[in-house]
Amino acid sequence: MERAILQRLPKVVLHDHLDGGLRPATVLELAREQGYTGLPAADVEGLSRWFFQGDSATLVRYLQAFEQTLAVMQTADALARVAREAVLDLAADGAVYAELRFAPLLHLRRGLAPEEVLGAVLAGCAEGGRLAGIPAKVIVCAMRQNDDASEVAELAAAYAGRGVVGFDLAGPEAGFPASRHRAACRAAVAGGLHLTLHSGEGAGVESIADALGCGAERLGHGVRLVEDLTVRDGRVVGFGPVAAQVHARGIALEVCPSSNLHTGMYPTVEQHPVGLLHRAGFAVTLSPDNRLMSGTSMTDEFALVVEHHGFDIGDLRAVTLRAVEAAFCEAATRDEVRERVLAGYPAA
Numbered sequence: 001m002e003r004a005i006l007q008r009l010p011k012v013v014l015h016d017h018l019d020g021g022l023r024p025a026t027v028l029e030l031a032r033e034q035g036y037t038g039l040p041a042a043d044v045e046g047l048s049r050w051f052f053q054g055d056s057a058t059l060v061r062y063l064q065a066f067e068q069t070l071a072v073m074q075t076a077d078a079l080a081r082v083a084r085e086a087v088l089d090l091a092a093d094g095a096v097y098a099e100l101r102f103a104p105l106l107h108l109r110r111g112l113a114p115e116e117v118l119g120a121v122l123a124g125c126a127e128g129g130r131l132a133g134i135p136a137k138v139i140v141c142a143m144r145q146n147d148d149a150s151e152v153a154e155l156a157a158a159y160a161g162r163g164v165v166g167f168d169l170a171g172p173e174a175g176f177p178a179s180r181h182r183a184a185c186r187a188a189v190a191g192g193l194h195l196t197l198h199s200g201e202g203a204g205v206e207s208i209a210d211a212l213g214c215g216a217e218r219l220g221h222g223v224r225l226v227e228d229l230t231v232r233d234g235r236v237v238g239f240g241p242v243a244a245q246v247h248a249r250g251i252a253l254e255v256c257p258s259s260n261l262h263t264g265m266y267p268t269v270e271q272h273p274v275g276l277l278h279r280a281g282f283a284v285t286l287s288p289d290n291r292l293m294s295g296t297s298m299t300d301e302f303a304l305v306v307e308h309h310g311f312d313i314g315d316l317r318a319v320t321l322r323a324v325e326a327a328f329c330e331a332a333t334r335d336e337v338r339e340r341v342l343a344g345y346p347a348a
């Protein structure tokens with residue numbers, strides 16, 4: 001399938017980190033404006049190369065990369081700009097709906113209050129959405145390794161119905177179970193937010209079970225669910241209890257293949273379980289995760305599953321319609337987005 005065709009297809013983005021999707025030119029400009037001198041390169045090409053370490057990426061370098069983007073995302077103007085550009089870039093790549101996520105408490109280094117941080121991102125998203133003509137919503141993340149998740153959930157819930165649609169736990173999964181933050185998850189839901197939790201990326205099935213126990217409606221990644229399946233000759237022949245539950249309930253998996261490959265979860269594209277899970281009837285959706293660090297886009301993710309996992313246009317349509325149904329927006333927005341998706345794919 002030609003790339004131009006893939007690029008034009010309507011896309012629904014459920015999993016995209018604000019601090020992982022900046023334009024390299026914007027990082028440079030913000031650093032200059034703010035007098036930040038710690039960047040590892042002084043031009044767009046050098047900086048792009050540094051952020052995208054290809055297959056040799058290490059976790060340390062990956063985390064250093066977020067340190068660099070966070071360093072220039074500490075003012076209201078910078079946050080609004082980054083959010084606006086993220087929405088514009090996703091829309092230019094075919095997105096007709098996007099949920100952007102970030103952790104507000106990582107942006108307080110220059111004295112902003114948490115409400116100012118969230119307000120700036122919401123304003124940027126709204127402006128980007130207006131300019132691009134697509135709805136753009138925000139998911140607020142707390143970090144698993146920190147003890148402030150309840151504070152974050154309360155902050156997020158105060159903006160329910162005003163652009164914030166969901167709550168998430170990000171950060172290291174192993175050793176920091178979601179259930180440590182059960183009260184925060186409950187508070188978010190009680191405050192009118194939806195719940196998606198990163199799980200089944202940095203830890204296995206037990207972490208997915210834990211996330212479900214906390215009420216997760218979607219799973220960030222979730223691909224290690226495959227460890228709860230019996231696979232023979234490339235086909236699923238048996239479901240463990242967690243996989244069976246996810247399958248039966250149609251819980252959406254926010255699958256980000258390039259990100260998983262970039263962080264070394266699977267040695268080859270072919271070994272990534274995206275195709276297996278999709279064919280077994282799991283609610284696989286596709287997202288870019290960190291466009292800057294993983295050097296990817298929605299079109300790239302589409303191209304990856306077409307090229308390496310045999311997806312055709314009908315599969316991409318199915319994946320996108322699943323994402324529409326799993327989106328955290330209100331019903332009227334969902335109906336509009338569904339119309340745009342249906343109009344952009346050839347009839348099944």
Ligand SMILES: [Zn+2]
Binds near residue numbers: 015017198220289
């Ligand atoms: Zn993520």
